[in-house]
Amino acid sequence: MTAVVLDGAATRPAAASTAGPAEIAADGLVKRFGRTAVLDGVSLSVRRGERVALIGANGAGKSTLLRCLVRLVEPDEGHTLLLGEPVGRLGRRALTRLRRRVGFVFQRHNLVPRQSVLTNVVHGALGRAGLLAVHQAVAPAALRAEAVACLDRVGLAALARQRADTLSGGQSQRVAIARALMQRPEVMLADEPVASLDPAAGEEVMALFATLTRQAGVTLLFTTHTMTHAIAYADRVVGLRGGRIVLDAPAHPGLAPVLERFFE
Amino acid sequence: MTEGAVARAPARFERPGMGGFIAWVCMLALVIASLRGVGFSPGRFVEGLPAMAAFAANLFPPSTERLAPILAALAETFMMAVAGTAIGATLSLPLAVLAVRRFSPHASVALAVRGLISLFRTVPDLVWALFFVVTVGLGPFAGTLALVVDTIGFCGRFFAEAMEEADRGPQEALAALGAGRSAIVVSAVLPAAVPTMIGTTLFSLEKATRSSVVLGLVGAGGIGMELEVAMSFFNYPEAATIILAIFALVLAVEQASQALRLRIIA
Structure with a gap:
């Protein structure tokens, strides 16, 4: 064409x-x-x-x-x-x-700046899990594991506990991609x-x-x-x-x- | 630099327009009228300085005879402030969410909640204290209830403003991925508003500590009642002790709250 x-x-x-x-x-x-x-x-x-x-x-x-x-x-x-x-x-x-x-x-x-990287990725499931996905601390084990897997795919599993507002621009965008994959x-x-x-x-x-x-x-x-x-x-x-x-x-x-x- | 460039530079100060000029004149006239209306007189103040000095002399030396009951009343005052602020700030949170149009189920709900918060704020705490003294009787419980209402009036407004000013970017991102309204509030709005809300609550605690002193004057518990009795019986040395105790408490609360605020904001 x-x-x-x-x-x-x-x-x-x-x-x-x-x-x-x-x-x-x-x-x-x-x-x-x-x-x-x-x-x-x-x-x-x-x-x-x-x-x-x-x-x-x-x-x-x-x-x-x-x-x-x-x-x-x-x-x-x-x-x-x-x-x-x-x-x-x-x-x-x-x-x-x-x-x-x-x-x-x-x-x-x-990203939500004052929340951890893991919580931001868990947010990707807000649509299907509702309030269970508002924070990693209240998320079911399966959601947390899925979020860690998504972070693994963008190479940032090691930063799961870090606050989102401490990340570099590239890291932040990777987390945003992980959040989208979580969806x-x-x-x-x-x-x-x-x-x-x-x-x-x-x-x-x-x-x-x-x-x-x-x-x-x-x-x-x-x-x-x-x-x-x-x-x-x-x-x-x-x-x-x-x-x-x-x-x-x-x-x-x-x-x-x-x-x-x-x-x- | 050429002379031409100097000539083309804008004026250092803009000339006010006719409307601005009239507004300034009106404001100045209002201030002058107010000063005359209240009989403001530096001369009378200077004439009264010897009387003030005599009164101050009566306050010293402060009496330590009833130190134990005064400290107990001071502790009661602080507990009223803590309890009133804690309950008031907690109740403010859902009210503030409902007061923000974007998060409220309906515009009329937001309007009604805003009206309620304004009512709590505009009616003086002393009036609320009188109301609750009639309702639950004399004592610190009435004062605490008055502080709860006053705190809702203060925190409700500033919590709502903090939520309205929260960065829309994360909210839009969560809306785009299919999050519901309550999930967006909990996940994106509250985390953004938390530093302001904690700062406001600490300010509220300072305010409640000062207020709880005054509430005692109408029988709503705390050290204000001790101050009222001491002043009524012209026991100025004891009144001085109470005033110093109040000063120490308010200063301590302000210092602690400022330290906490700085730590949280950082």
Whole structure:
């Protein structure tokens, strides 16, 4: 499949992206902040097990799109199907149930600072275990063991008792990934997961993140400013400019010159 | 540096607008009117200094005749403060959660709880003490109940503000992974608000210690009752002992609470 690049115009997702069951399907999403349309009719489809990178300059609408998919931000127009559920029509409880199946990794990791690393990872089970997962001290043995196993996967089991606000940026993001794995998600959304890290730590964490999500077989949609990450860790690259999708192409090294145009 | 750059530099102070100027004039007029309204007179104060000195002379030397009952009353005062603060701060926690709109089950519940906390705060503790003396009779229990209400008024407001100001990032992360409202409050909001809540509780203990002295004046227990009796019988040396004992207690509580606060915030 060749790259589809349209300057200034929205485009339908590339043909391959709609084959097979779509776990994420957005149709005509519009989100305005004041008079500015941050998303201007975005349609996107991501198949089960697919890994898609969303690229675009600051303000292009990448983070807003991810947040609209799970209604952390309410879209003004458009429809979204996530894991077959019509997100916009769900009540509060049904939305909470759906979110349990969707991992979300934030740029600023968003750990609870005064709690231990282990408690932060146990929080990943809040959706299914409720108040039993508010703190590692009250969590059942099985949850604690699972949390330690998740920490092991990101190489931080030794820091389980350390307070989250004493970790480095890279360690914090690894803990955030462990928390997301603890959730046992079917879909993973990641908003510039390594943007706050230095290049070496960013490379390391991104590689780990990609490996773990591939092993878990989850569908992955992540935003990034790093072209090499988009090409190396995604099956497909979707480019946003001015709130519209202007690129939808399979990820391959030859795409680099096209991606560069998004940051000029 | 060129002269042009100096000329282009902004003024050191912004000229106030007409509205700002009028507001300043009104505030100044209010202060002057207030001073005149209360008959504020430095001259009268200076004239009264000899009377103050005579009164102070009557206080010395402090009497140690009834030291044991005074210390017992002081201990009772401290226990009233500790019990009132502990119960008040504990009850403040659920009320504060309900007072925050985002965590409250309904806007009307948040409004009602905020109103209740405001009522507890705005009615003076002395009035609550009178109310509870009528309810449960004279003694420290009435005073403790008054301190509970006063503490809820103080802690309820500041606990709620601490929860409102807690970093939204972790809350958003837990909401995104499907955590319910109560789980978010317990897992992300309370840990963020705990240092402020402990600091507020310690301030509340200091406040309750000072208040519990005054509550005794209306028969609600503690060392205030001893002070009231000593002053009524013009036993100024004993009153001096009581005042010094109160000073030592309040100072000790303030120092201990400040040390604890610094340790917790660090």
